[in-house]
Amino acid sequence: MNALNHIFALFVATIVLVSCQSDTTTADGSAYFGGEVVNPKSKFVILSKGETILDTLTLDENNRFLYKIDRVERGLYTFRLWASEGLEYQMVLLEPQDSLLFRLNTLEFDESLVYTGRGAKKNNYLINLFLDGEKEDKTILGYSQLPPKEFERRLDSIRDYKLNQLKAFNDKNPSTATFLNLVKGNINYDYYLSKEVYPFVNYSKSERANFESLPPDFYNYRKDINYNYCELMDYFPYYSFLKHHFENIALLEHFKKSDDTVFNIKSLNYNLIKLNLIDSLVVSDSLKNSLLAQTAIEFISHSKNINEYDQILNSYTAKTNNKKNTRYVTNMVNALKNLKPGSPLPAISIIDYNNNELALNNVINKPTVIYFWSSVYRSHNDSHRKAQELKIKYPEINFIAINASSKDYANWKQLISQYSYAKNDEFIFKNPELAKQKLAISPINKVMIVDKNGKIVNAHTNMFSILFEEELLGLLNQ
Structure with a gap:
């Protein structure tokens, strides 16, 4: 993927x-x-x-x-x-x-x-469609910088080609309705997805200006959207379409009620509108619960305004019937409230490479960046490489890595050796689930900055942000 x-x-x-x-x-x-x-x-x-x-x-x-x-x-x-x-x-x-x-x-x-x-022919067709789609993503991103009409023309040609390929395949290999509906749905919702994200990835103007420049019929397909497409429910392209579709229509509604001209994922009003739209349009409880939880978590993960968390939480809990997700989001909000700047790190036990159990606070002896990783996610090598670059540029700052999900000490040590990570800077949690809850580790690649006394400077930042080095310079100038 x-x-x-x-x-x-x-x-x-x-x-x-x-x-x-x-x-x-x-x-x-x-x-x-x-x-x-x-x-x-x-x-x-x-x-x-x-x-x-x-x-x-x-x-x-x-x-x-x-x-x-x-x-x-x-x-x-x-x-x-x-x-x-x-x-x-x-x-x-x-x-x-x-x-x-x-x-x-x-x-x-x-x-x-x-x-x-x-069953091989239909599944080989699907995997090739998936791989071709990955290659097309870059091409379509390039097309997204074109004016709307030209973008639409090129996108139409891609969809027509795919539908013609499917017809030729079915003529040669008569297929079931399940397969045909799945592939047609994939092709169409991939097409819809590209049009939904166009105003966000066209960099010539602001999002508001991009919306205003679209042809009147640009989103005509929306009358055909199936918000309960059972055969595509488990398919990532369909879910991805719905995610971006609700971002799009929520932003349009937000623009009607504000003077904003650009997309701001941290906007409380925008996220409340998005939650309401998902609740009103999605039929399937399971799909609705997923989209609602994702919206709430994204806002909480990005926003630094703790005073707005409860409004999102209240709106979210009023619309979902998934108790597990509700507990997760509620715990995340409560944890972040306890991680305000100036607060001490919570009491968390970690284990080092030599199997010593330590308190997280006790390994902090100078300004420190704490970043988290898991072998489940491909990003762990990128995070370690970035930390190594920053470590060289900022020797006054300590960088420590904590595997946030491993419960297998031997496997974790093997991974450290396999990837040649610095053993002295690597730790795992004694109790991963409790630690992830207390530190609100979501998403997994979030980063925390603490001062030399173990007091929180920023509990929710990102090493790959263009502003991250400014945060480090501010830390050193305290």
């Missing part, structure tokens, strides 16, 4: 899962699903359908497995396994009587994935 999408998708998946309950799904037969993993990083493959983990499958001595799904429901399934860049996943379409095998190399997860057996 695209690295940023991969990070975000996994982040969201840890707390907001989507599931589609539909009378159109069938359970009229069994299916087999198996595969071979080259260069496995673990002996397990996790197979899921929506919110439900069906099984954790063990690889045999040849790094293969085969699993029978009784009374299979037509639709998308997810399989996950550890690869060279962390925990990877892909979607697979399974229908009754399928007997599908995959082969992949963990060193090149998506690029090496290939299917054989009954």
Whole structure:
């Protein structure tokens, strides 16, 4: 997957899962699903359908497995396994009587994935569509700098080409309605997504000016949007479309009520509008809960105005019926209230490379940047490289890394050696879940800055922000 999408998708998946309950799904037969993993990083493959983990499958001595799904429901399934860049996943379409095998190399997860057996042609089509889409993203980003009409013309040609390819494939390989609806939905909602994000990624004007310059029929497809597209519910492109669609229509509503000219994700009014729109338009409880939680978490993660958190929390809790997500968001708000500038770090136990248990406060002896990582996310190498660059530029500041999710001490040490990270600067939490809650570690790549006394300077910043070095200079000038 695209690295940023991969990070975000996994982040969201840890707390907001989507599931589609539909009378159109069938359970009229069994299916087999198996595969071979080259260069496995673990002996397990996790197979899921929506919110439900069906099984954790063990690889045999040849790094293969085969699993029978009784009374299979037509639709998308997810399989996950550890690869060279962390925990990877892909979607697979399974229908009754399928007997599908995959082969992949963990060193090149998506690029090496290939299917054989009954059901292989449709799934190879899907993985190629996915890989082509990753390449197209850069092309479409370039097109997004064009005037609206020219952008639309080029985008139309891409969609027409894909639909013609699908017709040629179906003429040669007559396919099920499930497959055709899935691919058509993917093509159309990818197209819609590109048009939804156009005003945000066209850099010639402000977002307000970009909206005002759009042709009157630019968003005509919106009358055809299905906010409960069951066959696409578990598919990331559909979810991504809905996320950006609600950003778009919420911003338009916000502009009507304010003098703002640019998109500000920290705007309270904008986020309250977005929550209301999601609540009023999305049919599926599961999908609605996911989008609501994501909106609340994004605002809380970006905004430094603690006084506005309760308004978002109250709006969110009034609209969701997911108790687990509600607890998560509520705990996050309460934790951030306790992490105000000038407050001491909470009491957290960490473990160093030599298996010594320490208090986090006790390793702070000069101005310090604390950054978090997990092998589940591909960003950990980027974070460590950035920290190393900054460490050289700012020797007066200490940089320490904490693996925020590992519970396996031996595996964590192996990762430190594998990536040649500085052992003296690496730690894990004794109790990861408690620590993540107390420190409001969401998203995983957030960063904290503390002074030499362990007092919080900024509990929620980002090493990759263009303003981060200004924060470091301010820290040194205190």
